[in-house]
Amino acid sequence: MQSASAPPVREFEFRTIGGLLRRQIRVIMLTTLFIFGLAAIFLLTITQTYSATALVLVDPDRQSILNPGTAFPASAGRDNARVDSEVEILRSNAVAMAVIESQGLIGDPEFGAALGLSEKLARSVGIAYAASPLDRQATAKTLNRFKDATTIRRKGLTYLITVSTSSKSPARAAFLANSLAKAYITQQVEAKVSRSLAARDVLNTQIIAAQLSLTSYETTFSQFLEKNLDQVAEGTEMSGLRTALSQAELSLQQKEQDQLGLRQLLRQEDWAALGNKLGDSQLRDLIQTRSDILASISKGNSPANPKSFQLALAEIDAKLNASSTASLKTLTAETINLDQKITGLRGQMRRAFLASDLSPQLLTEIYAIQQDTSIARAQYDNLVLRMRDLDTQANIQIADSRVVSPALEPVTPTFPNRSLVLLVALAASMGFGVSLAFLNEYYIGGITSASQLGELLQTPVAATIPARSGQNSGQLSHAETIIDAPLSIYSESVRKLRAAIDQKFKARGGGDPPQLSRGGKTILITSALANEGKTTAALSLARTYAQAGQKTLLIDADLRQPSVHLHLGFEPQIGFLDYLRNASETDLTGSFYARDPASSLALIMGAARSEFPTDQLLSSATFEALLAQAKEVYDVVIIDSPPLLPVVDARYIAHYADAVVMVVKWAATGQGDLKSAVQPLRDAMRPGSALHPVLVQVKDRTAKPELGSYGDGYSAAI
DSSP states (O other): OOOOOOOOOOOHHHHHHHHHHHTHHHHHHHHHHHHHHHHHHHHHHHHBBEEEEEEEEOSOOOOOOOTTOOOOOOOHHHHHHHHHHHHHHHTTHHHHHHHHHHHHHHTTTTTTTTOOHHHHHHHHHHHHHHHHHHHHHHHHHHHHHHTEEEEEEEOOSSSSSEEEEEEHHHHHHHHHHHHHHHHHHHHHHHHHHHHHHHHHHHHHHHHHHHHHHHHHHHHHHHHHHHGGGOOOOOOSHHHHHHHHHHHHHHHHHHHHHHHHHHHHHHHHOHHHHHEEEEEEEEHHHHHHHHHHHHHHHTTTTOOOOOOOHHHHHHHHHHHHHHHHHEEEEEEHHHHHHHHHHHHHHHHHHHHHHHSSSHHHHHOOOOHHHHHHHHHHHHHHHHHHHHHHHHHHHOOOOOOOOEEOOOOOSSOOBBBBBBHHHHHHHHHHHHHHHHHHHHHHTSSSOOOHHHHHHHHHTSSOOEEEEEESSSTOOOOOOOGGGHHOTTTTTHHHHHHHHHHHHHHHHHHHHHTTOOOOOSSSSEEEESSSSSSSSSSHHHHHHHHHHHHHOOEEEEOOOOSSOOHHHHHHHHSSSOHHHHHOGGGGOOOOOOEEEOOOOSSOEEEOOOOSOOOOHHHHHTHEEEEHHHHHHHHEEEEEEEEEETTTTSSSHHHHHHHHSEEEEEEEETSBBBBHHHHHHHHHHHHHHHTTTTTEEEEEEEEOGGGGGGGGGGGOOOOOOO
């Protein structure tokens, strides 16, 4: 069996897309309206947010106030790294937490974390151990929400950083943006101060070590001097200095002991011992007066006003305290003077020692000690100077960044952008609608127009047969419309189908009536699935051929579910199935062979459904012989076959047909089913036979405007 060659694929044309969009305009419009409506609902229900932006400038020079002429060397790489680092610092949790804590955002309705049911229960019953984790969780949630509402960006390759914050309130958005910028600058200053103080603490440790080192060298020189004084000749200036130094040191020691004793007596308020120690007559008189008052009180001699004694004692104690303090200050001043005198005497002794006639060995040792002492003193002086600079810097630090443009209250919300949302929704909805249109046209939906059917099968559609909106009153079959209403649109559509078949025969075979094979022409009527109206179409087409004066035979070859007799109201006792099973014992002129009561059409009908496979009967010699005899007698033989997808019978009949009519039910036949059915059908058709798609039960009048003036038709197949 050779397959019929498929027609060439037509070139793609823009009008093809136009026709598709026109057919699927309802799907496109509904999809567009639905998605656009969702976008509108979103805009109406979503909470608007406002964004405010502060502008921060990062100074790349980082000049010092104490040394304004000193600056870091500038380079593009260094500056970019610096600004990028400042951006990351602005984005850090530390800066965000500073704003959260200062503004109390943890309990804020917008940024704060709402407690869950378990958390509320834990706090209500006073679970102590749950408080800390809950607080940490609330802080973490608030931090995440605040950072989500914050945007930190560098403006291109400049030294400017934008600090943006979003909030439901425009005033609050500006306030939080400015607070974030200020917190960043404050932390920058605090970091510089902390760095200076930390450096000062390190230097303080070094200063103490340098001081100890310098003291050690001075002590070493003094010990060296004491050790080698004997080598200086007696009777020189050195001898008198040594005597004066010894006396001064003894006097200093005595003064320090006296000072220590006086301090102790003053703390104990032992005025009698203090008076004896100092030997001051005025102080003794005050002490005696105080003793007399205390003695009088002890004897019970109280004056009329007891407070006078208390006032007198307080006045005397104040005078004693003042006099003792003055005496202690005098003693302290004398101690300081003695200490300075001792220092001067030691200096004179050192100079005199160095000026004396010393041995080279002593001079060498002295030089080494002096060098170490000079170096230690220079280090100590440098450290002290640097420490003073750090103290000053810690008090006058300024930030390297500053706010050059504070955030202002925004006038319009930044989210949602209504125009952008509506534009995107419109574009997306139309795009989605067009995509659904293509899917519905080629994969999902049924066939809804002749152009769609033709494009799908790459074959011209022979006819579109409309459905009738009214009830089928009193008719066994809609095929009776051919007889009852010959001028109806339904009848005219069936005649168009007949004309398309005849024109194809004439174009390819010639003759009137045209014949492609010996005898009459054979037309197969089939469909992809059951209940698509193929039997109604077959009966209607057969009646139009009969009305045209051609001898026509309609064979009900749907042995699985015959239905032609139901359309005509017959009840045959013997059907075509019985004949094919036992042709020798079945009379051809029996009840399964009859005449159409409404026309000259001859009929071979079935009687009952087959309970076994029938494909072998339709491919048998009996069926082939019957068909050959029918073609010798009749001009047109129309075969109503079973649907293609449920059973294989139609594939065995297709190679007998000169033309195949593929019945497609409007908006019901799936495109995938149709493609699955047509391909094996074309493989079964013999060369030269033609495929004629026909769209039946068309209800969409917009698909065929020229049919609008006709009101008759049919609505359903039997």
